[in-house]
Structure formats: C-alpha cells, structure tokens
Amino acid sequence: FLLKEELRITRRKLTPKMSLTCKILTSFLLIFAVSTKGEVSENTEVIWGCLDHDINLDIPGFQMNDRVADTRWDKNKIKIAQLKQDKPPYQITDTYVMLNNGTLKIKALKRNDSDVYTVSVYDLNGKNILEKAFDLKIQEMVSKPVISWSCTNRTLICEVAKGSDPKLKLFLNETRIKESHQKAITHKWNSKWTASFNCVASNNVGAQTSTVTISCSGAWWALDAAIHPTSVPLAEKGLDIYLIIGVCGGGTVFLVFVALLVFYISKRKKQRSRRNDEEMEIRGKRVTPEERGWKPHQVPGSTPQNPAMSQTPPIPGHRSQAPTHRPRPPGPRVQHQQKKRPPPTLGKQVHLQKGPPLPKPRVQTKPPCEVEENS
Structure with a gap:
C-alpha cells in the first residue's frame, strides 16, 4: 500500500509540470508557424x-x-x-x-x-x-449587364447573367447611387425626371458596361398620375411591355378574323358555283331525253307517209294505235313542247308540211270501225 500511495503522490507532482511544458512548446510552434506564413505570403x-x-x-x-x-x-x-x-x-x-x-x-x-x-x-x-x-x-469573365425598367412600378433592374463573383455598380448621371456583390441590383424612385443610368459589372478579370437614358414624361406620366396620383411611372424609349403584348395580341386576333372571313367568302362562292353547275347539268339531262323520245315518235309517223299516197286513212289509223300500249303522258308533252318551241330540224319541217295535222283527229275515229270489220 505504501508503494501505491508514493506513486500517486509523484504523479500529482509531475502532471502540472508536464502540462506547463506542453503549453510552452505549443505556443513556440504557433509563433514560428505564423512567422513562416508571413514570409511565404510576402x-x-x-x-x-x-x-x-x-x-x-x-x-x-x-x-x-x-x-x-x-x-x-x-x-x-x-x-x-x-x-x-x-x-x-x-x-x-x-x-x-x-x-x-x-x-x-x-x-x-x-x-x-x-x-x-x-x-x-x-x-x-x-x-x-x-x-x-x-x-x-x-x-469567369462577366457578361454585359442588362438594364430593364417599368413605367408602372417605378423600378430599374440591372442584372448580369454570367461571371464569377460579379460586382455591380449603378450610376445616375455619373454619380454612383448603388453597389452590390450579387448578380442583380434594383433601384426605385419617387420623382419625375429624365436621367441617364450607367451599370457596370466587374470582377478581377474584366468589366462590362451598359448605359440607358430614361424619360419619365409624356403619356405614361399622365396615365399613371390619373390612376395613382402619388406615383411616377418610368417611361421607356418606345412602348411598355404590356402595351406591346396587347398590340401584338390584338393584331393577331384581327388577322385571324380577316383570314376566316376571306375563307368563308371564298367557300360560299365555291358552293354557289357548284350549285350553278349542278343546275345546268340537271337541265341538260332533262332536255336531252325528251328530245330523244320525241324523235323516234316522229320517225314512225313519217314512215307511213309513203303508203299514205294510196291508202291514207287506214295506215295512219293503224299506226296511231301502236303507241297506245305506251303511256300517253309523253304524247301531250311532245305536243306542248312543239307548241312552245319551233321545229329544230329541217326534216321535221318537211314532215309537218307533208302531213297536215288537221286530218289526224278524224283518222283516230275510224280505226275502231276498221277493227270491227276485220274481226
């Protein structure tokens, strides 16, 4: 037990001395390291x-x-x-x-x-x-800054798209008014003026500059003052983005409307022309069959004119019964058309001159008697 107690006593006496020695050594090393770093950096x-x-x-x-x-x-x-x-x-x-x-x-x-x-x-x-x-x-080299502004919000934004650690500076009439280490910088105002803005984007390898001139006057100022009397819109050279979008949209709608109107009119014209063509075809189809049906009805009537020189009453009467098996409506139509239209050919005119139309009704009364005698 005595030996253990002596060892504990010696350890307690030595530990503070060792800790003090370590502190001195570490402090010396730190001082040496700092001094060497200073020499290397220089x-x-x-x-x-x-x-x-x-x-x-x-x-x-x-x-x-x-x-x-x-x-x-x-x-x-x-x-x-x-x-x-x-x-x-x-x-x-x-x-x-x-x-x-x-x-x-x-x-x-x-x-x-x-x-x-x-x-x-x-x-x-x-x-x-x-x-x-x-x-x-x-x-990375910074790109050229882009300046945009709004007439209604009275704000100006300068932003850069590319570049490592960009630094933006905004100047108003050659006086620096704002600075930022971000990729965008915003500026607002509450007065009416015309001024020139200059935005500079830079880093350790290069710099780029953009300049614009803004005028807060004219129609934009009057319109915004009527809506918001205390606000001042920022007027751009040209038209505001919303007005441009509205004009483009209205122009597009108008062009579409005109195109549809032209298409509708042309389609109506085509339909009318087709209808006219169809009506002409139908009329042509109606006329040709009647003319074709009228010619063979006259041809057999003209053939018995040769025997009519010897036996005039019997042969026309006998021939007039032949078409009785056919429907009679074509007969009156042919006569009606003959009354309205002049004879189309010379052959028909000759037939009318050789065969007078007056004896035909008398001939139609005789065939029944001849048929009874034959029977």
Missing part, C-alpha cells in the same frame, strides 16, 4: 486568370542572360516545365509552354489550373539566384 504574388483564356506568368525583375543555366517551374512542388542552357525546353503537357525569357505560358485555363506555381532560377555554379511563387486564381 513572397507569393496573387495572379488572376480568365477562364478559357491563355495567361503568361512573367518573372518580375528578371532578365535572361548567359549566367543563367537553369530555369524551372513547379506546380504544387511538381515540375511542369524547365529550360536549361543549350537544351530544348521541357513541358510536361502541351498545356504549358516554356518561353526563352523564362516566362511560363498556360493555354486555355481550366478550373483545376488554379494552384501555386513556383519558379526557380540557377546560375552556372548551380546557385539559386531567384525564387518566386505565384498563386493563380481563375474566374
């Missing part, structure tokens, strides 16, 4: 590169001469390019190009090209005469 230069563009990493304050034997570029402590005296340059890939003045060219920057690049220069004796680090950061 020797490292930050360079911004544009995405999908080339960049040249120039060595500041350096000029190639005969005393320089070796120039080496490293990316994250990995050799990517080297230029030795009296030897062809070395490039690890086609993306990197080593120029004769020691500059490193990087083609078509990508996102993964962002890293720390270090250049080391040695003389003929192998002594390091220069060492420089470059922290390459890559951003």
